[in-house]
Amino acid sequence: MSIERQALVSAADQLLQPKRWKDYCPNGLQVQGSLRVKRLVSGVTACQALLDEAVNMQADAILVHHGYFWSGEPPALVGSKYERIKTLIKHDISLLAYHLPLDGHAIYGNNAQLANVLDLETLAQLEPGNSSSVGLQGRLKEPMSGSRFAAFIGERLGRKPLHIDGTMKDEMVETIGWCSGGAQSMIDLAIDQGLDAYLTGEVSEQTFHQAREAGIHFFSAGHHATERYGVQAVGGYLADTLGIEHQYIDIDNPV
Secondary structure (H helix, E strand, O other), X not given: OOEEHHHHHHHHHHHHOHHHOOOOOOOEEEEOOOOEEOEEEEEEEOOHHHHHHHHHOOOOEEEEEEOOOXXXXXXXXXXXXXXXXXXXXXXXXXXXXXXXXXXXXXXXXXXXXXXXXXXXXXXXXXXOOOOOOOOEEEEEEEEEEHHHHHHHHHHXXXXXXXXXXXXXXXXXXXXXXXXXXXXXXXXXXXXXOOOOEEEEOOXXXXXXXXXXXXXXXXEEOOHHHHXXXXXXXXXXXXXXXXXXXXXXXXXXXXX
16 A cells, blocks of 8 residues: 655654644755655665665665754755755655654654653653753653663663762662653753652763762663654554555664
């Protein structure tokens, strides 16, 4: 079964509500391809490797979290940017990208799905009073030491996290804040609310000192590793809703 391209775009927009977010890139259809869509491929980032896999699978559309045309980047279509756009146009493949809308969706978003993977009970947004906050807070279903939780994260995500034990005593983790990707600066929100731990994808030099001085556990579990689940969930939802084929492709990325 195939559907019109606009039906796919409309369904994705209706689900993720991109107009709610002030973002660093355009959300939605970024590159127009075939008028009809039978096969949808999803992935974290619209890198050349993902595009090549999509071409091999004869995909009509690609859904990603990290697309193109970011604020502040050079606009010229040269180098790798040209090659990527060329691949999409040559093979008549549409590219749909959703950044913050995919992070923040209450059911299919990266952070909601990450909670499912890590067995976290979601209680509230990480930033109280901000309906557009993408981070979440909650608690572990079963408290465990910081080192044990680090091992658990590694088991579930397939990637050993960096664990900064700010407590210096491997104290128990029960309450936790989390935000996928490059949200290390949001550790301040977890500290302000007295949480035991904060988990994100990336880490900065100053994060070590913040965790130590606040006495909080910090876990850096990988930008890619923490953002694999939302796009899979959205792709699956669209496929089930619209009656099209869907395949998630994981392009390995240790960052």
